[in-house]
Amino acid sequence: MRDASFAFLVHPRTRLAPDMGLIWAPLARVPERYYDLALRRLPLRPFTMAGVQIDGRRVGRIVMVPYGARHLLEAPVEGRARVHRAVDVAARTGAEVVGLGALTATVTRGGSSLSGRTDVGVTNGNAFTAAIVDTQARQLLDDRPGAPGRRVAVVGASGSVGGAVSELLAADAAVDHLSLIARSRPRLEALADRIGPRAPTTIGTDLTGLADADLVILLTASADALVRPEHLAPGAVVLDATQPRNTAPDLLVARPDVTIVDGGIVSIPSLRLTGGDIGLPNGRAYACFAETALLSLTGHTGHFCLGVPTLEQVAHTRALAADLAHLGFTPAAPTSFGKPLAGTAALVAA
Incomplete structure (x- = not known):
């Protein structure tokens, strides 16, 4: 060194x-x-x-x-x-x-x-943030005994880290489906085109796209907690790699079936x-x-x-x-x- x-x-x-x-x-x-x-x-x-x-x-x-x-x-x-x-x-x-x-x-x-x-x-x-989040996401998908679903939503997918993580997860068919969510539809469309046939992909500009996700990856640049209890599927896992965070501890009180993991550490x-x-x-x-x-x-x-x-x-x-x-x-x-x-x-x- x-x-x-x-x-x-x-x-x-x-x-x-x-x-x-x-x-x-x-x-x-x-x-x-x-x-x-x-x-x-x-x-x-x-x-x-x-x-x-x-x-x-x-x-x-x-x-x-x-x-x-x-x-x-x-x-x-x-x-x-x-x-x-x-x-x-x-x-x-x-x-x-x-x-x-x-x-x-x-x-x-x-x-x-x-x-x-x-x-x-x-x-x-x-x-390196994209590398670490990709590794964490794959491990979390593998560590869900009895829950074989591998449907992943990336919030902030059009951003710098979000785009890279989406492409990494799609590169070797590590997921069954990708929901790409961000404010900019043109950027989402361009990302979906880059991913192409490697993974089934949908895009959206609001958090309703989280409803079917087994794993939600948060990668936005926001000062607020964005994800609310009604957004998440039963038993969903949330990997929050944002700073400031997009989740708050009271989310677990309202949804004790949900797991929130600190991302990018x-x-x-x-x-x-x-x-x-x-x-x-x-x-x-x-x-x-x-x-x-x-x-x-x-x-x-x-x-x-x-x-x-x-x-x-x-x-x-x-x-x-x-x-x-x-x-x-x-x-x-x-x-x-x-x-x-x-x-x-x-x-x-x-």
Whole structure:
């Protein structure tokens, strides 16, 4: 493993107080309305909030973009400028590769608005995220004893990760049927054309398409919990790989027959954050973070995944993960809202 220096950008999610409390515990007690007011009116600057250690060595840092999900999405031009300023901070602190976490990728068009930078390499993390979600989805389909159905719905299918996951699942007939759901029908039609005869496919622009799905994969860029109890089939499994999440814990109260699995979580046992955290315990990371680390630790230079990942990029991240298998970089044991998911086999890398 080479000496490395990378930065990964994060931002507070939909509810700001809990995430600010990860930086300093007393901040979790500040009323939400005060955060909202401050973030809309104050010119807050990005800052380094934590160091990253892997295998006992400091290899990177976490840079906070101090604006919530809605603040980034509701003012995308200013949101993009805020992300660019955070990349400036990362570059000044010596990062060679910068990863875009959560909606920092969305507001920069998957990092495409940063393509002109030559001082750092940028990746949106979507290639390894697609690889991990594909592996998780296949394992969940295989781990449903007595439930042979393999009908899969991908919500956010026209997006960067959603399109790649849909093509991966269709490539070797891993599913019986694909329901592709997103807001843009033209993009869905183009995706369905690419998939072609490899898997029976339908498209739709609303969540009624979830009603027949055995497995629902959530991959949208939304600040809200979108999926409601009435959307889901009896006994459905939901793989929620969104940040901010598109599911809420009360969904399980209304539908105890449904299983919700945290998607896109990677095991890196020696991973430690110093000075703050990003809402996951030591040893676990989001797949977009893991992609950034993989590139940095293996000596990648320049940009990697900007915009939509190619299947070749997905395969490349899987190869990098295999090269660093002694450090982990495999799907983490399944959890639901951060708690171990009883009765589900630990996932293994593809």
